[in-house]
Amino acid sequence: MNTAHRYFPLLLSSFLSMLFLNASAQSVAKKPQLPDTEITLHNNQVLNLASLKGKVVLLDFWHRGCAPCLQVIHELIALQEEFKDDLVIIGVNVYDIQEDVVSYAAYKKMNYYSTFKKEGVNLLKALGITVTAFPTTVLYGKDGTMVKNEAGYSKGTMKSLRRAIVRALKD
Numbered sequence: 567m568n569t570a571h572r573y574f575p576l577l578l579s580s581f582l583s584m585l586f587l588n589a590s591a592q593s594v595a596k597k598p599q600l601p602d603t604e605i606t607l608h609n610n611q612v613l614n615l616a617s618l619k620g621k622v623v624l625l626d627f628w629h630r631g632c633a634p635c636l637q638v639i640h641e642l643i644a645l646q647e648e649f650k651d652d653l654v655i656i657g658v659n660v661y662d663i664q665e666d667v668v669s670y671a672a673y674k675k676m677n678y679y680s681t682f683k684k685e686g687v688n689l690l691k692a693l694g695i696t697v698t699a700f701p702t703t704v705l706y707g708k709d710g711t712m713v714k715n716e717a718g719y720s721k722g723t724m725k726s727l728r729r730a731i732v733r734a735l736k737d
Contacts, residue, residue, distance in 0.1 A: 598694070600615050603616075607679040608664060622731060624642075624653060625706075626656070626702075628659055631661065638719055638723075642657075703715075708735075
């Protein structure tokens with residue numbers, strides 16, 4: 567029997583042990599929570615996101631220069647209307663100034679709030695969210711645990727998001 571064959575059972579056993587330990591550590595890892603962060607909305611209302619526990623919360627990261635972001639707005643309006651008592655949608659805009667967000671929200675008849683760019687405030691860092699594409703939607707369940715984080719937009723995005731909202735409302 568050559569040396570490689572002699573040590574194979576030992577190597578396999580070690581490998582499986584590491585795999586099991588890694589899987590156990592991942593299952594114990596804490597899921598991201600709705601941040602305990604104050605945000606200023608386009609109507610000047612200050613809101614602490616952690617105070618929204620008990621509701622399903624959808625953060626939509628957008629800006630006016632993003633065509634897919636603007637396409638999503640009418641679908642978010644419909645979702646807010648459908649789930650108005652149990653869902654809180656907040657547009658998170660870190661690029662546009664307050665006046666631009668206010669005028670665009672009025673133009674689109676947005677029935678949900680949005681943030682705006684504020685000097686000296688890094689809202690993405692405060693929220694602990696990495697945005698790799700716009701729009702990005704992040705959904706939190708009633709317990710404040712993140713249940714969905716989806717970057718970009720395609721035809722099935724909103725259907726998938728709606729299903730996730732319905733599941734989060736049942737939990």
